[in-house]
Amino acid sequence: MTSKKITDHLIAWSGGDETALAPLMDQVHRRLVGLASTLLRSERVDHTLDAAGLVNEAFLRLVEQQRIGWRDRAHFFAIAAKMMRRILVDHARRRNSEKRGSAAYTLQLDQIEPGDEAQSPDLTVVDEALKELEGVDPQLAELVVLKFFGGLGRNDIAEVMGLSSATVSRRWRTARAWLYKYFEGQP
């Protein structure tokens, strides 16, 4: 699928055409994985690869910038965030299963130093937490996906979820507190 088609689907979907969503998600998922591998091969100064950076790159490369507005952009990011969750969690699960025997380890919260970005919570646990949160307060779960897996900013999240930016900030704090409690309760 060319970027033109991806862009067409994106514009159609964010304009309200729900049938455009399935092919769009499918393509974005395939392209994100491909892109991650391309990026890792290419010569980059900085070898860390975070989800937000990947989504940004995906946007740059897959979407025709000239044709879309910022609303379409926010919607693209929302989809990419959901895809990132799938890709990264699958990846983490696979890695964990390869290390079987050492038991799925979870990150001790006390080990997280403020500002220490190298530490990221185990994504399989994040995924389980999100599944539970979806049962309790689905809006919070969606917000976490957009922010954590998609790196979306407050205003983009507000656009995608149809909330005010202030509400997004407040809801994020609830989500974060809820997740913190969840991780704290883990063995």
Added chain:
Amino acid sequence: MSRDRQRLAHRDFEDIVDLSSKDQQERLERLDDGLRQDVEELLGADRAAAERDFMGAPALVENADDLRLEAAEAPQAGAIPRAPAPERLGPYRIVEEIGGGGMGTVYAAVRDDDTMDRRVAIKVIRAGAENEDIVRRMWLERRILARLQHPNIARIYDAGSTDSGLPYFVMELTDGLPIDQYCAQRQLGIEDRLRLIRKVCRAVEYANENLVVHRDLKPSNILVTADGEPMLLDFGVAKVLDPEPSSEDLEARTEPWRRRLTLEFASPEQIRGQPVSVGCDVYSLGVLLFLLLTGQVPRTAEKITPWIFDSKEKTAEPPKPSRVVAAAPSTSGPGHGARKLSGDLDSIVLGALQDDPRSRYTSAKDLGDDIDRYLHGFPVRARHGSASYRFGKFLRRNAYKVAAAGVFLALGAALVGSWLYTGAQAIENRARLESENAKRKQIIEMFLGIFEQAGPLVSGGVDLTLREAVDRYLSRSAADRLATQPDVKAELLATLGWIYFDLGDPQAALDHQEESLKLRRNFGHSTVGELESTVGVAAALAELSEFERAASLNSRALARIAKLEPANPELHLKALNHQVSMLCLQDEFEKAEPFSRQALELSRDLAPSTSQDIHFAKIQRARVMGSLGNLTEARSLYSEALATLENDYGPQHPLIAVLHNNLGAADYREKDFEAAVETWSAADRAYRDAFGPDYYERVAPLTNVGKAFQRLGRRQEAEAAYLQAIDVATTSPGLKASNESFYFGRPAVALAGLWLAEGRCQDVLELLEAKASRWKKGRIQRQAVELIEECRSRPATSEKN
């Protein structure tokens, strides 16, 4: 806990999370026990999570290498599995694989008929849908690329396609390290790094002059050989792979085009998908320079999105290298402090990294020349020209450009007019008339010449600022020719003096005006000219805080101008305006009043005309009246001036900032401090939008905002405003040491007053003591001395309170 109950707790949590802990307690007590416990737990978790920055950064791909394997296992559209190394390609025998990148695979090879067994490098481009096009373009470009012969550019010998249709390039084999690794490994110092980059600039300059743009300059394309010579690889390859978009393939272009970019090194126009020129190589060289000086790239790929470059936010400006080094010294950098980078090197790097290609160095040559100047201890252009860079930006952003050109033309017309006039007086003297005619012609030629500099053929398609055009014209042709005609030269110097004055460079204005004055005194028969230069000298001196000399020169000139026969109301108005301005700078409003009234009356006679002096007369009259307590007249004059200014120039003229600043003063005097904060903030914004965040005139409105906050009892905000003003006064490249008392002094004295009231004597002394002694005598300096003495006399114990 039930789902509904949890959601209830969430809502209550959100209602009270931002309240003070006392209010939180109050609200919590109203909840039933179970719910209260839930909410309390969430509050506790919120605090702990905030403290640890839990989930603060987006998800990281840990050990992302595995992800690559997964991707390889699941074939993707467009990703072609790697083929085994071929045994031969065309007439070349493959010896070994020597590298692979995002673009393809590189082999070492030998040509069959080469008896010397000389090795070449062959780069096979990874397959894509557009192969055929690449091959076709490669053949078109091949001859141009083969013509590039430079000791620091790897030659391209040949091009072809494999049996399976993959395009390949044959090029000179270079053995070396990527430039960043080379510098790090040899632990090169800053000068050695600069010398290396200068060589790279020269090579890029050579290629650019042969109409080849690299478009993908990055460390892996710049290898340094064992004997320290940089070699540039892949020149022109990017263009073959991704041609200029033509209208028919515009739609298809986005995807393959961006896929190959190395985002950290790509210019904004490349990221945005706009047409590229030599400017994109200049930008990439800027990134390279940044990397070699700091060990980091100015923008990491994660932060690069097309809307970063589109947005009007100032945050899109790249950071200064010196600040980056100060914040996080890197082990791969040249191992020097931030101090060495601040100033010239900061300016050079940022001069290459401007988002708008027209604001960048116009060529790799200019960048290389400036690095040369730095290495030899000469002043660099990027810094010297910073006022004009900003002015240029300002012009471009506004329709004001047209108006500025208009002012310039008007100046020219005035000059020509004055020659015509003098010519008419001398009508009996035929020889003299002829010489006047010659001068007149010369002046016209000069203006045409200056405008020619801005034409696309001479400027190389780059949009020059007025000042650059003038500078270029003078450096190229005019200076020697004009030297033979001292009176023409004097006229030109005076005009340039005023232009520099308006550009915010009083020192250059002074130099030009003084030279012009000397010439006019020695050779002149033009009293008007001599007086005009005198006013120019005085105006520049006042801006440089040399008030005494300025005032005495200007008063004497003014007295003579008033008596001129025939009268010269334009010059009279100018001299009056500067008289008022000088007195206002010293807060001598009562003395300024009669002059400002005269200026206003004169300006009413002269209107309608778009001369800035007419606006200026109004604004200054309003300022004087406002300072003397006549706020009604002040406001009505300001409104009048604002209306005409916006009408003439649109909303971003710098005088509009001046107006807001003065209107704020009226608010302040009426003790409406809230309004004053707003009006002054508007003034600050107007300056910042017009000239950028470093513009030194921001100091005045920022200091004023601080004072208004102080009167409102909002101490924190007052302190913040003063500190910001001080920051601008310390970092603004437009400021000279001789201006320190005026720009640094005002906010510093205000802040010191605030601190003294809190007993922070040590801070006051640190802020002022070293500096105040070298300030010019005046109100600010007196206040500073008083503050220092007060602090010295206080017992040291007050510090502990």
